[in-house]
Amino acid sequence: LTERDLEGVRLLVTAGPTREAIDPVRFVTNHSTGRMGYELAAAARRRGAAVTLVSGPVSLAPPLGVAVVSVVSAAEMYDAVVSRASGQDIIIKCAAVADYRPAEVASHKIKKAERGLTLALERTQDILSHLGHNRTPGQVICGFSMETRDLMENSRAKLSKKNVDMIVANDLGTHGAGFGTATNLVTILTREGAECLPLMGKDAVAEKILDRLRDLYRAQEER
Ligand code: C5P
Secondary structure (H helix, E strand, O other): OOOOOOOOOOOEEEEEEEOEEEEOOEEOOOOEEEEEEEHHHHHHHHHHOOOEEEEOOOOOOOOOEEEEEEEEOHHHHHHHHHHHHHHOOEEEEEOOOOOOEEEEOOOOOOOOOOOOOOOOEEEOOOHHEEEOOOOOOOEEEEEEEEEOOOOHHHHHHHHHHHOEEEEEEEEOOOOOOOOOOOOOOOEEEOOOOOOEOOEEHHHHHHHHHHHHHHHHHHHHHHO
């Protein structure tokens, strides 16, 4: 029997990649499959939370009992998340949001020419950072971090720079961790310290993340 320890908690999770259009047929994206975010949404629902899942384009079935908001681009995800943020107790930004998008989207398909093509890219808005710096009282915010080097240093920096309560650092260099796998190898960073989890199923990782977020949320409530 699952413990319904998130009963009454409103939780929003983002998942998947975003797609940034180049022209009507092409886009820039990344390898995210959405699996970790969907596991988090399903687990939170099982534990009694009212769950909103803001999802980029993925090929996963939405978990039962979860309100799904489908988005494509980083700008759409920003609007979907920011407009719902104030009604949430816990926000988990698991999505691999594109950091850059084409500065101009061609309205017609770009025709190929003999020479190469240079794309100008501009920054997208950092949704997590916006949430961290505009949080409502008592809200608990969690981000993810994926790096190919200096994982702990970079992840710890995100905790303070984005003003969030937790960063789940994903080890991309290890077999069985990261994109598309059923397992993950993560370290949970909070202001109190770091907890390295062993390689385990993304479903089990989701439960661990929710345990820590529940504790942080309860601690905030008691203040
Ligand atoms: O700074 P970096 O992209 O490495 O941080 C990753 C975290 O920030 C993830 O939680 C991701 O969802 C979030 N993020 C975001 N908006 C962006 C880029 C990243 O919310 N434009």
